Amino acid sequence: MDQSVMTGGFSDPSIQAAWGFRAAMNAMARPGDILAVQGAQAPAPVSEAAAVLLLVLCDPDTPVWLAPSHDSDALRRWVAFHTGAPVVAARGEAAFALGRWDSLAPLGDYRIGTAEYPDRSATLIVEMDDLRAEGAVLTGPGIKEVAGLNLPDVAAFRANRALFPLGLDFFFTCGDRLAALPRSTCVTDPAEVS
Amino acid sequence: MTDYNFAYLDEQTKRMIRRAILKALAVPGHQVPFASREMPMPYGWGTGGVQVSAACLVPEDRLKVIDQGADDTTNAVSIRRFFEKTAGVATTGRTSEATLIQTRHRIPEEPLTRDQILVYQVPIPEPLRFLEPRETETRKMHALEEYGLVHVKLYEDIARHGQIATSYAYPVKVEGRYVMDPSPIPKFDNPKLESEAIQLFGAGREQRIHALPPHCQVVSLDFEDHPFEASKADHDCDLCGSGTSYLDEVIVDDAGGRMFVCSDTDYCETRRGAGHLGRLAATRQEDAA
Numbered sequence: 001m002d003q004s005v006m007t008g009g010f011s012d013p014s015i016q017a018a019w020g021f022r023a024a025m026n027a028m029a030r031p032g033d034i035l036a037v038q039g040a041q042a043p044a045p046v047s048e049a050a051a052v053l054l055l056v057l058c059d060p061d062t063p064v065w066l067a068p069s070h071d072s073d074a075l076r077r078w079v080a081f082h083t084g085a086p087v088v089a090a091r092g093e094a095a096f097a098l099g100r101w102d103s104l105a106p107l108g109d110y111r112i113g114t115a116e117y118p119d120r121s122a123t124l125i126v127e128m129d130d131l132r133a134e135g136a137v138l139t140g141p142g143i144k145e146v147a148g149l150n151l152p153d154v155a156a157f158r159a160n161r162a163l164f165p166l167g168l169d170f171f172f173t174c175g176d177r178l179a180a181l182p183r184s185t186c187v188t189d190p191a192e193v194s
Numbered sequence: 195m196t197d198y199n200f201a202y203l204d205e206q207t208k209r210m211i212r213r214a215i216l217k218a219l220a221v222p223g224h225q226v227p228f229a230s231r232e233m234p235m236p237y238g239w240g241t242g243g244v245q246v247s248a249a250c251l252v253p254e255d256r257l258k259v260i261d262q263g264a265d266d267t268t269n270a271v272s273i274r275r276f277f278e279k280t281a282g283v284a285t286t287g288r289t290s291e292a293t294l295i296q297t298r299h300r301i302p303e304e305p306l307t308r309d310q311i312l313v314y315q316v317p318i319p320e321p322l323r324f325l326e327p328r329e330t331e332t333r334k335m336h337a338l339e340e341y342g343l344v345h346v347k348l349y350e351d352i353a354r355h356g357q358i359a360t361s362y363a364y365p366v367k368v369e370g371r372y373v374m375d376p377s378p379i380p381k382f383d384n385p386k387l388e389s390e391a392i393q394l395f396g397a398g399r400e401q402r403i404h405a406l407p408p409h410c411q412v413v414s415l416d417f418e419d420h421p422f423e424a425s426k427a428d429h430d431c432d433l434c435g436s437g438t439s440y441l442d443e444v445i446v447d448d449a450g451g452r453m454f455v456c457s458d459t460d461y462c463e464t465r466r467g468a469g470h471l472g473r474l475a476a477t478r479q480e481d482a483a
Contacts, residue, residue, distance in 0.1 A: 014200035018252045021212045025250065028219045029392045029407040030308075057216075059209050095213075115337035119217035119226040141222050141369055142407035165371060169220045182220035184369065184407075 005077040008041035010055055016040075020056040027171070027180035032138050032147025034131055034179045043074035049173035050098060050125050057123070058085040058096055065091050067099020070127070091122075098125045101152040107160065110168055118165040121183075126152065131174035137188040138181070148190075149179055157187040201248040202280040207231055211249035211403070215394060218405035223368030224336070225319050230401040240273055241398030243296050243315035250294060250311060250394070251277065256284045258292035263300040263440070263457035270298070289460050299362075301383040303439045303461040306391035308408060314377045316397035319404060321365045321375035341373045344415060352420055361425070367413045374404060376412075382426045382440045387412040429454040434465035435472035 010016040016039040023035040040051035058064055064085045066075060076087050088094055091109035104124055113121035128150075135150035136157070149172070151157060160167045160183055167183030181187075199205070207229075214228040233241040251257070257277050261270040265287040273296060274285045286292050289302040296313045306312060318324075322332045325343045335341070344365050351359045364381035368374050376387055377395060387393070393406040406412060416422035427441040432453040439461055441454040453474050456462035466475065 013205060015253060017205060017208070018200065018250075021208075022250065022252050025212070025215060025219065025392070028216050029405075057209060057213055059206050061206075061210065062213070116333045117227075118221050118224055119214070121217070123216070141410040142219075144409050165221045165224060169216070182407075184220060184222060 004043065005074065005081050008043075008051065008078065009082045010039050013055075016052075017056050020052040023178065024053060024056060024171070024180070027178055028142075028169070028182055030142045030147075031140065031181050031185045032133060032143065032149045032179060034133060034177050036176050037178060038176055042078050043072060045127070046070060046075060046098070047127055047173045048176040049178040050127055050171075053125055053171055053173065053178065054079065054083060054085075054096075054098070058083040060084040060086070062095040063088040063093050065089075065094035065097040067097060067103035069100040069103035070098055094122050096123050096125065098127070100127050105156075107156055107168060112163055112166040112168060115166070118167075121166065121168055123169045123171065125171045125173060128152070128172050128174040131172060131177050131179055135190065137190055138185050139188070140185040142182070143185070149181065151181070151187065154187055154189045157181065157185070161186055198280040200253070200281055201251045201277065202233075203231065203245065203248045207245075208249045211245055214403045215246065215249065215405060218394070218403050219392070219407050221372075222406055222410050223366075223372030223374040223404060225402040225404045227401055228403050230398045233398065234276075235272070237399040238317065239269055240296070240298060240315035242396030242400075242403070243298070243313050243398075244273060244276065244396075245398060246394050246396035246403060247277065247294060247296050247313045248281070250313070251281050251283055253281070253283060255281075255293045256286050256291055258286050258289065258295045258460075259297075260295065260300060260302070260458075260460075261298045262442075263302075264459045266459065287460050288464075289458075299378045299380075300440070300457060301379055301386045301389075303456070303458045305386075306389050308390045310391040312389070312391050312393045314379075314393065314395045316375075316377040316395045316400070316402070318363075319375055319377075319395065319397040319400050319402040321363075321373050336372060339371070341367075344373055345417075348415060348417070348420075352417070358416065358420055358422075364422075365415050367415060368406065369411050370413075373415070374412075380426070380440055381414065381422075382424045384412075384414045384422070385424050427454055430472060431456045431462060431465075432472045432474040434462045434470050434475070436462070436465055436470070 042051035110122040261267040414422040
């Protein structure tokens, strides 16, 4: 068996997962904030931050969908060994999805929750080339006045916001850094604001 | 310390709670179900808050636990010891020094900062429960934003008492969408729900988690002609003299004697330490001597 599958997990799972979650929670509570996480290494092209999120949040209860940009035998085995999460074949079955933005689309295929249980919706982990606190203008819960984040799209997140309280929640990862965008955030194109 | 997994709970349980917390933050005010575990304390002693705290704690945290504002009551002391033993975290009584505060029924007087997390122990998370006992129905009412009953309840208060008599667990509307029970905090604390800190609510027996991200719009329900009022006892603290803090009334003898003291013990002690003295501060010190 390929030894690399068994490496890249947390060396101190309980503590590192606690740190990873604290960063993920702060990111989700304050859309646009960019935080650093460490301690996990999944097969390429998965970023360190995305690997941390997989280890912190995924287990046998959470079906994972791997977008074509990231789907590989090595990653499937890594996810199976470290998290036990089932890798599913369809977007609509997933609790978590991982990949690049273009590869994750179409967003309409993911679960957005039900009117009575809006929490039963998918969380997307979007791998980015760059993560900067500028670009799209964010307002809403968790944001004092306005925040900025270089989102890969505006219309898609605006459509997602229109579904509130249903909708998808997003993490954006780049290297060892992550940010988040819950469905509650209003996203505006900077060109429209000025 | 090595006898327990960090913060008592096993890792899979923490992941389940953590996922619920993230969804709760994404849909502010919505109650997310979670598979509450049996904890080594009875329901009603903060099992929901303890599980949320356990899922959030990191070794660097400094934990404060308050019960009705006090750091030195049985519930607060036992939960603080629980996490000293199972997570090895530092503890404190000072609001300003704490990074994670677990609370039963109060929000500290001192404004919280963005580096702090407030975890509430919640008995009944459902604001509609005493108006509609069926969970299937209240779920539907939240889904349909059917909150007329809550206003009828507040109206009946006015019809009967001439004012809104609800004084704790006062219902709020979050971001114009979900009506939420802020746990049985006095309505005096409701304005503090709009905070810099992350606020998490855990109900162990009822198996629900809900949350308020920082800077979240939280409006106490009211009527135009009967606006919401954050009321408190019309006195100053007899120990520290504060005229703005929430007060407990304490009976001090068999002759009807009474005093009013801050419910937030840390706030009161800090003020007295800074030289602020109330009406009975001198006599209390003599008693102690």
